[in-house]
Amino acid sequence: MNWIAFKMLTGNRGKYLGIILGIAFATLLIAQQASIFCGLMLQTSGQIRDIQGAGIWVMDPNVQFSDDIKPLSDSDLYRVRGVPGVSWAVRLYKGLTRSRLEDGNFQQTILLGLDDATLVGAPPNMILGNLFDLRKPDAVIMDLEGYQLLWPGEEPRIGKRFEMNDHEAEIVGICKASRTFQTFPVVYTRYSQALEFVPPERKVLSFVLADAEKGADVNEVCRRIQEQTGLRAVTGEQFEWITIWYFWRNTGIPFNFGITVALGFVVGTAIAAQTFYLFTIENIKQYGALKAMGAGNWSLMAMILLQAMLVSVTGFGLGIGAATWFGTIANAPGSRLAFYMPLEVFVATGLAVIAIGMLSSLLSMQRVMVVEPAVVFQG
């Protein structure tokens, strides 16, 4: 009976395409909005991921997310170094400063000050220049997207100059960095240099980056740091989730995107269910004829389910393809759109589409179940 179901479905091209487009639209809406949401959430913690080489982040116990800086005292660095199991610990400055360009314009900039000796936390992907040129006076490395934001249309080049806190900075390298939630340029420099680019403060140490000794349990080392210093110590991954959950709890982003995803589900279900139901109603006499000829309710239900699954899979393929295409555009260089489609979004969208297919077919099944085969004798 499967091939009969298939031919019945594809025989009516208009309806067939209508159902598929309904499901594809729902898929696109659900997958795209969920992926934009994931992309935005990922952006909130992008800078934590970009700081590589350090397994442990140490911070003030009241820090709620990566941009919530509550400076530590310099002595905290030595206290962390003294905790058993800590292999090494270095300073990290993180803060916002204003960049002044040649034309007099100002732009907020994220400034990262790396440990002078080790440069732990340096950008992993250099596009132009050499990381070790950071050791030169006034040297900074800027992310490509930040550069394009400050000097739109200009070919990235090293040697470009601008001011921070009335102090001249020279770009010695262009790097690739994760997009930030605030979309500000990211500037890397040495810790000591960073202190010259910001107004003087009593305490300036934002984070202590550390790592556990080889073979030591990182979580156990974090626990020891907390116990002995009273500071908060978490792994990089834990800090990412702390940041993501902060935005989840304290912004309307999840709720707004959740509404759109739910609307996608409802609209998709409505379109697909209505079209599929109309398709079944149009064919009700054919189903009646099949019943009269001895096809049982289970066979007819299997036919409808197969049709629903077929349009669901096809619609899902088209919709997820369109969402991926959108993602490719969103992630193209120069684009400021956020898009990240993890496997979870793919699977969840697939399950939602299966649910749409099932809901759509339920109405039709109910109609076919109750149709009397005697309908075929009504002229």
Add this chain to the structure above:
Amino acid sequence: MNGNNATPLVTCRDVVKTYGSGNAEVHALRGVDLDVYPGELTMLVGPSGCGKTTLLSVVAGILRPTAGSVSVLRTDLTHLSSWRRTAFRRDHVGFVFQQFNLLPALTAAENAAVPLVIQGRSRRTALARSKELLDQMGMADRVSSLPGKLSGGQQQRVAIARALIHHPHLLVCDEPTSALDAKTGHTILELLRSIAVEGDRAVMIVTHDSRIFEFADTLARMDDGHIVSVERKNGRDKHEIDNQAIAS
């Protein structure tokens, strides 16, 4: 009753069928007795609303009678569960409908193959058999055509092939010529007589079309839910059926 003294294939005794209840109650059949014999073509005739199609539906196992008994192939359909009646129709009954009811997305061969597919045969086996049957019916060159590309007569041939492909013992036809012109209707009836009416198969036709009464072996006239008369021919050449009387 039957000229050949054969056992009836279909036996209806005091069959009552009522639709609705209370003030909306409609008595479609009011105690019908009828025997249908194998190897014969039985026509149910009468005015619109007299219960012909209801009787056909009851005999075919589509509708369950409100009272009385219906036995087909010595199986009492009255007490069969819905599932068993479905299985009975699948194995023993062939249908020809007034509006053909071919699946528009399926080719002629695929349409004719449907009952075998319902029985669980493979698509290939079913299609081979349906092409063979359509060939016998002069439709060899149209096996790949969709119903929309076929004339009414051709569609009805496909419907007849579909009704016969699984060798049913009972073939029920609802107004098989009403959607056809006189000549095509005549041809279809000739086809039904030559292919469908066999020794172990009974053919029941509901019709208004007096032009085809001549093909009947038995003519059962109905009125207001009753069979008012049954005329049998003892050999088609010996007994003429009064078409005019029945048509009036």
